[in-house]
Amino acid sequence: MTDGVVERVRPRDRILETARDMFHKHGIRGVGIDAITEAAGTNKMTLYRHFESKDDLIIECLRATACSANAMWEKFEAENPGDKLAQLHAWVRMAADCLMSDRRGCDMANAAIELSEADHPARQVIKELKEAQRERLVSLCRDAGIGQAELLADTLSLLLEGARVSLQSVGAEGPSAQFVRMAEGLITSFRAR
Amino acid sequence: MTDGVVERVRPRDRILETARDMFHKHGIRGVGIDAITEAAGTNKMTLYRHFESKDDLIIECLRATACSANAMWEKFEAENPGDKLAQLHAWVRMAADCLMSDRRGCDMANAAIELSEADHPARQVIKELKEAQRERLVSLCRDAGIGQAELLADTLSLLLEGARVSLQSVGAEGPSAQFVRMAEGLITSFRAR
DNA sequence: CTCTAAAGTTACAGACCGGTAACACCCTAG
DNA sequence: CTAGGGTGTTACCGGTCTGTAACTTTAGAG
Numbered sequence: 001m002t003d004g005v006v007e008r009v010r011p012r013d014r015i016l017e018t019a020r021d022m023f024h025k026h027g028i029r030g031v032g033i034d035a036i037t038e039a040a041g042t043n044k045m046t047l048y049r050h051f052e053s054k055d056d057l058i059i060e061c062l063r064a065t066a067c068s069a070n071a072m073w074e075k076f077e078a079e080n081p082g083d084k085l086a087q088l089h090a091w092v093r094m095a096a097d098c099l100m101s102d103r104r105g106c107d108m109a110n111a112a113i114e115l116s117e118a119d120h121p122a123r124q125v126i127k128e129l130k131e132a133q134r135e136r137l138v139s140l141c142r143d144a145g146i147g148q149a150e151l152l153a154d155t156l157s158l159l160l161e162g163a164r165v166s167l168q169s170v171g172a173e174g175p176s177a178q179f180v181r182m183a184e185g186l187i188t189s190f191r192a193r
Numbered sequence: 194m195t196d197g198v199v200e201r202v203r204p205r206d207r208i209l210e211t212a213r214d215m216f217h218k219h220g221i222r223g224v225g226i227d228a229i230t231e232a233a234g235t236n237k238m239t240l241y242r243h244f245e246s247k248d249d250l251i252i253e254c255l256r257a258t259a260c261s262a263n264a265m266w267e268k269f270e271a272e273n274p275g276d277k278l279a280q281l282h283a284w285v286r287m288a289a290d291c292l293m294s295d296r297r298g299c300d301m302a303n304a305a306i307e308l309s310e311a312d313h314p315a316r317q318v319i320k321e322l323k324e325a326q327r328e329r330l331v332s333l334c335r336d337a338g339i340g341q342a343e344l345l346a347d348t349l350s351l352l353l354e355g356a357r358v359s360l361q362s363v364g365a366e367g368p369s370a371q372f373v374r375m376a377e378g379l380i381t382s383f384r385a386r
Numbered sequence: 387c388t389c390t391a392a393a394g395t396t397a398c399a400g401a402c403c404g405g406t407a408a409c410a411c412c413c414t415a416g
Numbered sequence: 417c418t419a420g421g422g423t424g425t426t427a428c429c430g431g432t433c434t435g436t437a438a439c440t441t442t443a444g445a446g
Contacts, residue, residue, distance in 0.1 A: 027309040029222040032403060043424055112362035113306050116220040130363045154368035155375050162355030169305035170323045175347035182348050225433060236394055
């Protein structure tokens with residue numbers, strides 16, 4: 001194993017990738033195990049050999065999503081090394097691209113809404129991952145020299161979260177269309193203080 | 194019928210009210226017809242005599258929610274007749290109360306996320322009702338003498354929507370805790386332009 | 387009181403769900 | 417070649433879901 005050469009994608013990764021995509025598109029409660037395994041070109045037994053339960057699979061999907069998000073943060077730093085303000089603008093641009101290219105919003109927020117049970121095992125994971133993202137944005141704002149860094153970061157967070165939800169309920173012509181203007185205006189306003 | 198005196202609550206209304214409450218607390222896909230009828234003190238047949246299907250019931254629940262929201266707008270006008278700026282501040286206060294007293298957010302937004310099928314019959318209803326609410330807030334901002342009324346209204350909309358979602362994913366100590374500060378700051382800022 | 391419409395009861399259909407058991411297969415490391 | 421772990425196949429369990437049929441009971445209008 002770990003041959004190094006080409007190496008077909010292992011079932012576990014295929015399942016994880018397929019599940020992420022289907023959970024994102026149709027919601028967690030809207031996709032069954034059978035549908036996932038079939039789309040992943042495998043079967044139910046193999047899935048349950050790699051994941052304890054559907055809940056476990058859900059959690060792994062969320063972790064994978066957080067991992068992708070982290071990769072984006074590293075891209076900000078790589079493309080604008082040291083220039084934290086430029087990275088903040090890059091964050092806004094990335095968020096806007098996200099809003100335009102995808103109508104189904106944030107997987108974690110959607111999961112938090114779908115998994116309404118207060119003690120669902122995924123809830124704790126969602127909270128942790130969201131808090132980590134919040135901390136990153138706060139740090140970015142602070143390092144960009146913004147005075148009220150926490151307040152700006154939280155405002156931008158809520159704006160994006162709201163835009164992603166509004167996109168799903170009102171559509172692309174709704175309030176979310178103004179996201180960039182709002183975000184850039186806020187940054188300008190906070191910089192002037 | 195329509196006796197005028199006391200009159201027990203009719204099954205249809207009991208079902209509607211119970212369904213609204215349960216959909217809100219546990220999500221649409223998380224509540225079954227049996228659970229609703231049992232909690233409403235009635236039975237499945239009676240439900241299906243009053244509502245064509247679960248989807249129909251969902252839509253009626255959303256309409257009822259929108260109706261409650263309208264009642265709140267009228268309260269704003271009644272308590273601050275003519276004073277549109279005071280009504281805008283009342284809106285902020287109401288939103289904040291909503292955030293503190295309830296952790297499950299907006300029924301329409303939650304429904305839009307849960308009902309991921311792009312052609313679900315409830316989606317059109319959600320869009321219409323959300324657009325109506327947007328129009329009300331825009332009008333309020335305009336009548337309050339705000340220059341860029343649309344932009345302020347849309348920003349406040351997204352902030353509230355985001356706060357409601359963030360409340361569910363990060364919790365009450367997250368960014369949503371700063372909602373009032375953000376909203377009031379925005380109003381002040383827009384008034385100064 | 388009687389007649390009728392609304393509401394309750396029971397049973398069921400048909401589909402889907404998450405999860406498991408038992409067994410056959412194949413591919414590769416040794 | 418061989419042994420064994422990962423994978424595929426089939427069948428199944430018990431539960432839940434929306435929705436319907438047929439029948440009985442109740443309550444209010446005249």
